[in-house]
Amino acid sequence: MYKDVELRKLPAGHLCRIADILETNNDWRKVMSQIPKDLLSKTSEPKYNNEHMRLIEEHAKQTNRKCAEILFDEWGTSGRVRPTLNTLYNMILKAEIFRAADEIAIIMKESLPVRPTDGPAAVVDTDITLLINDISMEYPNSNQQRPNGVLNNDSTAQMLSSSNIPIVIESLGNKTTAQVKSASDLIKFSQQSSNIPDFDALLPPSQSDQVCYNNSQPSAANSTVPVLDYLPPFPAVDITKIDTTILNNRSLTHFEYNVLAVITNKFAENLTKTAKGPVGKIGSGGFGDVYVGYHKKLDKNLAVKRFRMNLIYENRPHVAVKIFNSEVKALAQLRHHNIVPIIGYSADGPLLCVVCEYVDGGSLETNLAERKLNEKHRFLVMSGTADGLKYIHRCVKPPAEDDIYEESASGSKKNFLHGDVKSANILLTSEYVPKLCDFGLAKNVDSTFITSSLMGTSAYMAPEGFSGTVTQKTDIYSYGIVLLELLTGLRPIVVDDNETINIKDYVEENAVDGNITKLLDPAMCNWQQAEQIYELAKKCLSPQRNARPSIEQVCDTLYKINLEY
CATH class of the missing domain: 3.30.200.20 (Phosphorylase Kinase; domain 1)
Structure with a gap:
């Protein structure tokens, strides 16, 4: 079912279970070492080295995340050819991590991989009947000393039923751990026993799918979990x-x-x-x-x-x-x-x-991939996105009573920044009006903010962001990457000669004498504004943050470019 689904698009629960397994004994390192730069080549060199592994471990400590999860996030969003669940499956098989391979095979609804006949990866026999027989053969004399937990005068079946709970022992055959789905595979409680409570009856009944609407806020007293027929009873949000x-x-x-x-x-x-x-x-x-x-x-x-x-x-x-x-x-x-x-x-x-x-035009990322935007549309996106950032950076007071233009403890004004500007976070209406979304990393901070963990998406990250320095100029750099995407139609990470390279470096290396004409999106025809927009993009992408223009200067430049044409 999920065999050809990209890792980044998989349900989180699936990857979570796989990540749990790979955390054991740092098995994620074995998988990481198997990943090639080019997924389509059988002879490609490894994509990651020991330094990359060290960086993942440091980031995991800072963010309290699993190393395997960080690996999935990085690998799943890098390169033009994105890894699928089947790609991960093949990497895990090469690393001989069969427990994780079993889990993926179950997700893909395929037969489990063949295991070696001996060694740590060999199948463990879990036939309960055989285990009982083995104990009986090893200790035929009831007076013989037995291991702790094995009583002298009772069989295993008698011990299990010593609490007056009728139990039926069923043979599991030659199943692996992954195949033992639940405790019901091992033990079935007798439905006739008066000593056994009906656990199903203790569960709240499934609520109907009737549409309700509630204008009031939730309270701690009534924040119980609605038990649905399609949702496991996880704890309610605190x-x-x-x-x-x-x-x-x-x-x-x-x-x-x-x-x-x-x-x-x-x-x-x-x-x-x-x-x-x-x-x-x-x-x-x-x-x-x-x-x-x-x-x-x-x-x-x-x-x-x-x-x-x-x-x-x-x-x-x-x-x-x-x-x-x-x-x-x-x-x-x-x-x-x-x-x-x-x-x-x-x-x-x-x-x-x-x-x-709901914004009905899809993301800018999707529209660029589908070559849907003409020159007018692209300029609307550039100017509209800049206007949205200008509003955020200037901290314009909203109509609500609360003032977001706060004073810090030192008395200085605080500034808003988006923190994750990228084409996937710019939604378009059917009229190609851009709308910024995903403000999970938005910050209301002093002019410079220092953080111990990365903010934003690495392909759009300003150089100083990798060391933890975040300012409004970080948004400007990310916006510069978006400008290059609009000009070229390329992804922020470009695959060139089986190597991945940031779009900024790719354009700089391939623009002839600073002329970007040959790199323009093939869907465009003689875009007259392109050179001036590229000059603006280069300023936004300056390695030195103080050399980058403010968002007001960006808006003014776009306004002048538009007037000329």
């Missing part, structure tokens, strides 16, 4: 961790998790078209997946960003809540026609959700 300014914001609507599940067709992985519009998954990001669905009472399509499950039920729920708080607070305060409008959120279920208006 409502006390959500910022009180969000809970008290009357401009935001709280949606019941059940409602969002219904309108998105139970958070369907596949996108389908209906009479009211598309329904299902429309995209994925580093912290969540985005779905669309029609809300009958509001009579509009909604975009629902649901945070990744592995952030919630593993060891990083604080990360999910932190990103959620940042994104909702930023979107609630930043209201502009070039910023995606937020409607509300959901915090009464097992996963946090942010609810925004």
Whole structure:
């Protein structure tokens, strides 16, 4: 089912289980060493070295993430040819990590890989009947000393039933650990026993898929998990961790998790078209997946960003809540026609959700890949995105009572920055109006912010960002990469002669005497503004952040370019 699905598009739960296995004995290192630079070549040199592994380990310590997860994020989003689940499967087989290979085979609904007949990877015989016989043969005399836990006068079956619980022992055959799906494969409780409670009866009944609508905020007292027939009963979100300014914001609507599940067709992985519009998954990001669905009472399509499950039920729920708080607070305060409008959120279920208006034109990344944009469209995107950033950087006070233009402890003004400007985070309307989205890394900080972990996406990262220095000029650098994408139609990471190279370096190396004409997107015809836009992009991409223009200067330059044509 998922064999040819790219790693970055897989349900988070699948990768989470695989990452857990690869963390054991640092097996992720074995897989990483097997990854080639060119997935299409059988003779390609390794993509990663020991220094890369060290960087992943350091980043894992700083972010409290698993090394395997970071590897999946990096590998899954680099290169023009993206790795699929089957690609990972082949890498894991080469590394002879059969437990992980078994897990992937089950996900792909294929037979388990053949294991060696001896050694650590050999199949372990788990036939309970044979184990009982082995004990009986080894200790035929009931008075013989036996291992701890094996009583002298009782058989194994008698010991298991000594608590008056009727138990039926079933042979599992020659199954591997991955094939033992649940405890019911080993032990079945007798339904007739009065000593056994009916566990099914203790579970809350499945709630219907009736659409409800709730304008009130959730409370800690009633934040129970709705038990749905398609959702495992994970713990509810800890409502006390959500910022009180969000809970008290009357401009935001709280949606019941059940409602969002219904309108998105139970958070369907596949996108389908209906009479009211598309329904299902429309995209994925580093912290969540985005779905669309029609809300009958509001009579509009909604975009629902649901945070990744592995952030919630593993060891990083604080990360999910932190990103959620940042994104909702930023979107609630930043209201502009070039910023995606937020409607509300959901915090009464097992996963946090942010609810925004659905922008029907897709992302800039998708539109560029499909060659849908002409010169006029591309210039609209450039200028509109710059206007949105100008609004963010200037910290224009919104119509709400709260002032986001805060004073720091030292008395200096604080500034907003987006933190993750990229083509995937620029949505387009059907009229090609750009709207910035994904404000999970937005910051309201002093002029310079130092962080111990990376912010943003590495392909768009300014040089100083890799050392933890973040300013508004970081957004300017990322915007410069977007300008190059609009000019050339290339991805931010270009594959050239079986090597991956950043689009900035690729353009600089291949532009003849600084002329970008031959590198322009083939979908464009004689784009007269291209050279001037390229000059602006080069300024935005200056290695020295102080040499980069401010967003006001960027907007002024674009305005002058537009006047000339």
